Amino acid sequence: MRSLCVVMYSISAFKNFKNTVFPPVTYSGPVSREMSQKSERRGIHVDQSELLCKKGCGYYGNTSWQGLCSKCWREEYQRARQKQIQEDWALAEKLQREEEAAYASSQGAQSHPQPSLAPFSKFEEKKTNEKTRKVTTVKKFFSPSSRTAPKKENHEGKTPSPSISRQASAETDRVSRDFVDFLKNLQKPGRDIHKQCRAFTESMANKRDLSADELSECVQDFYQNMSDRLMTHFKGSTDRVERVMDQVEKYIMTRLYKNVFCPETTDDEKKDLATQNRIRALHWVTIQMLCVPVDEEIPEVSDNVVKAITDIIEMDSRRVPRDKLACITRCSKHIFNAIRITKTEPASADDFLPTLIYIVLKANPPRLQSNIQYITRFCNPSRLMTGEDGYYFTNLCCAVAFIEKLDAQSLNLSPEDFERYMSGQASPHKQEPGPRTPAGPDGSPALSTAHQNLELLNGLGVRQERVLEAARNLESDLISWREAVEREVQEILAKYPLEIRPPPSAIDSDNVENDRLPPPLQPQVFAG
Amino acid sequence: MILYILYVYINIILPISLADSFYCFDLLALLTMSAQRVDAKVVMLGKEYVGKTSLVERFAHNRFFFGPYQNTIGAAFVARQIQMGDKVLTLGIWDTAGSERYEAMSRIYYRGAKGAIVCYDLTDRSSFLRVKFWVEELQKCEEHCKIYLCGTKSDLIETDRTMRQMDYHDVQDYAEEIKAELFETSSKTGKNVDELFQKVAEDIYNSTTFQLMTEEKGVDLGQTNNSYFYSCCHN
Numbered sequence A: 001m002r003s004l005c006v007v008m009y010s011i012s013a014f015k016n017f018k019n020t021v022f023p024p025v026t027y028s029g030p031v032s033r034e035m036s037q038k039s040e041r042r043g044i045h046v047d048q049s050e051l052l053c054k055k056g057c058g059y060y061g062n063t064s065w066q067g068l069c070s071k072c073w074r075e076e077y078q079r080a081r082q083k084q085i086q087e088d089w090a091l092a093e094k095l096q097r098e099e100e101a102a103y104a105s106s107q108g109a110q111s112h113p114q115p116s117l118a119p120f121s122k123f124e125e126k127k128t129n130e131k132t133r134k135v136t137t138v139k140k141f142f143s144p145s146s147r148t149a150p151k152k153e154n155h156e157g158k159t160p161s162p163s164i165s166r167q168a169s170a171e172t173d174r175v176s177r178d179f180v181d182f183l184k185n186l187q188k189p190g191r192d193i194h195k196q197c198r199a200f201t202e203s204m205a206n207k208r209d210l211s212a213d214e215l216s217e218c219v220q221d222f223y224q225n226m227s228d229r230l231m232t233h234f235k236g237s238t239d240r241v242e243r244v245m246d247q248v249e250k251y252i253m254t255r256l257y258k259n260v261f262c263p264e265t266t267d268d269e270k271k272d273l274a275t276q277n278r279i280r281a282l283h284w285v286t287i288q289m290l291c292v293p294v295d296e297e298i299p300e301v302s303d304n305v306v307k308a309i310t311d312i313i314e315m316d317s318r319r320v321p322r323d324k325l326a327c328i329t330r331c332s333k334h335i336f337n338a339i340r341i342t343k344t345e346p347a348s349a350d351d352f353l354p355t356l357i358y359i360v361l362k363a364n365p366p367r368l369q370s371n372i373q374y375i376t377r378f379c380n381p382s383r384l385m386t387g388e389d390g391y392y393f394t395n396l397c398c399a400v401a402f403i404e405k406l407d408a409q410s411l412n413l414s415p416e417d418f419e420r421y422m423s424g425q426a427s428p429h430k431q432e433p434g435p436r437t438p439a440g441p442d443g444s445p446a447l448s449t450a451h452q453n454l455e456l457l458n459g460l461g462v463r464q465e466r467v468l469e470a471a472r473n474l475e476s477d478l479i480s481w482r483e484a485v486e487r488e489v490q491e492i493l494a495k496y497p498l499e500i501r502p503p504p505s506a507i508d509s510d511n512v513e514n515d516r517l518p519p520p521l522q523p524q525v526f527a528g
Numbered sequence B: 001m002i003l004y005i006l007y008v009y010i011n012i013i014l015p016i017s018l019a020d021s022f023y024c025f026d027l028l029a030l031l032t033m034s035a036q037r038v039d040a041k042v043v044m045l046g047k048e049y050v051g052k053t054s055l056v057e058r059f060a061h062n063r064f065f066f067g068p069y070q071n072t073i074g075a076a077f078v079a080r081q082i083q084m085g086d087k088v089l090t091l092g093i094w095d096t097a098g099s100e101r102y103e104a105m106s107r108i109y110y111r112g113a114k115g116a117i118v119c120y121d122l123t124d125r126s127s128f129l130r131v132k133f134w135v136e137e138l139q140k141c142e143e144h145c146k147i148y149l150c151g152t153k154s155d156l157i158e159t160d161r162t163m164r165q166m167d168y169h170d171v172q173d174y175a176e177e178i179k180a181e182l183f184e185t186s187s188k189t190g191k192n193v194d195e196l197f198q199k200v201a202e203d204i205y206n207s208t209t210f211q212l213m214t215e216e217k218g219v220d221l222g223q224t225n226n227s228y229f230y231s232c233c234h235n
């Protein structure tokens, strides 16, 4: 068993290695980033087929959807979603009942509602879930199809696949509970708020075929109505209204997220892919071209740069618009730090925007357009329009717009250079140190770069072959090892057949071999 | 009897529990509030090097305005509170990147702004040409945004009158034509900086939309109109 584990581990390690050899379609983790960037700089291009939907429908796939296109992803997981929606409603019902009960009891015993049993029973449920999951993994391990198991395993960790929809619904549960807890403090108005939010999310479930703008309008209208009412209730205290509104947004959007993020009715997905490809095509853009006032040689600065990149990538994993916004704000603060350390003075807008553009190019955040659209459509508007979060969000929108429209002029390059960099014929990284040679048939730097790239590519191909070979060997070893074990087990079983006998009714009662035993010692009397 | 219980509940118990909940709110606010609430957005526009950032910094550190300086980390966004009568108005000042490479995006910045301070350098005639560009843009896209023209670096022309390249009265005529206010400021000496921002704050405070916002049943349709958002980032 133990050696088996080691074998499985090394297979997945090889798989990871393979991932890093080719530039991943999206950023897949801090470890592989370094590698992928290097290979991108060497100008290796991803095979077009790697980008297509794995179901072979001809549409582009997206790693965020396990390599499927949105349509196949949806079809594939419609059932899982349906189930989750039902679970959501069941939970909402339950919470409503609990909330009602808590309210009723608080009328008697004021302010101290009875602690409900919900958290405990939830815990139990989670435990059993974990158990079943373990069992299935072990099963997978020993079933003949175990060859494909590690692949699946690998995917489960990083994408919002239905296998973690359990986790997602756990999040929904937690948010619902928090919301009810929060509203309990409000007593009667809290109960009304809860009812309305619930009714609203339910009504939204029947509005699947609305356009994204119409969905947005529904949500924005709801925010507006709710905050108007709260405004009356709190007698114009904007702070209090906003605090309740934040909770309302969190509750509603956690529930609606799956249906309104990157909906089929929009071309958000197409734009995501276009932006992603665009950013990949711009891998050669340097700090100097953008006039970014950041010196990554300083460890503290590069530390902040890495943190900024992590924050902006994290945005995609959040469900509440305000939480996504918070990721952008955190990213921006790290950028400010990086600039302040480099320049030893506070950053202005002239420093900030180029640096943000640089960070976006470096991070290539997943589903960037979808996220921006989602925030724009479903965030509480007061936050988006005027405050600090809004400022950073606006800058992100500008950064994306800039990247989309970027041309030779915006980088202070000649159109010829820009073309050559874009087409991958030349790389600014290679040219900077040496003096420029006129483009001849032999001495051309572009040619030598191409040669170098080819050599590298060949080398990588050979290594790739070796890795595959080793993996195949391991696999066959694994199979023969398994067979050997099976054979051994069979032999042992044959040698020592297991016979189950009825338990003896009385000692020695059916001991057939008793008579073969030497007779028990008897006391003997010796004459003497 | 039932009525009496109801009466007691409404008048005694409910207020207490509401007070409780407010206390919870304040604790929550301390824990979750990331940024200060801002009442109105004011955007800085103008060519590179005219002195936008210096003006924001001057405003942010000026003792004339009270309250803590929120954003020590950078001068790109600054939130400042200004006392207006018995109320406090919080302005969010948005600095913008002035480089021409970002000009196409400036429209994204001033969307929803209540005021725009369009800067030009008193010692640089070319910087005024760009002023006209932004004024036209603002008039076209943000009709609710009040425009303030701001001639910067007035300390330079005070020491040497020949440095002045933009005549005050010419610009004043232009300002009247476009219904804008005109200020000539120096971020170096601080001259007229307070006056500029005080005027911006007053105008916002007196605007009907802000009054509605802070009134009891405040609904500010003008400000929270959704239609801004849909086109954001897509033009």
Ligand SMILES: Nc1nc2c(ncn2[C@@H]2O[C@H](COP(=O)(O)OP(=O)(O)O)[C@@H](O)[C@H]2O)c(=O)[nH]1
Residues within 6 Å of the ligand: A348, A350, B046, B047, B048, B049, B050, B051, B052, B053, B054, B055, B098, B152, B153, B154, B155, B156, B185, B186, B187, B188, B189
């Ligand atoms: N003498 C003087 N110099 C100023 C004034 N305001 C800005 N400057 C200078 O003008 C240059 C550009 O200022 P900055 O605020 O960065 O302009 P921005 O590009 O519009 O943000 C800096 O060197 C400032 O020191 C001023 O009122 N008086």
Ligand SMILES: [Mg+2]
Residues within 6 Å of the ligand: A348, A349, A350, B052, B053, B054, B095, B096, B097, B098
């Ligand atoms: Mg500046």
Ligand SMILES: [Zn+2]
Residues within 6 Å of the ligand: A053, A054, A055, A056, A057, A058, A059, A068, A069, A070, A071, A072, A073
């Ligand atoms: Zn497909």
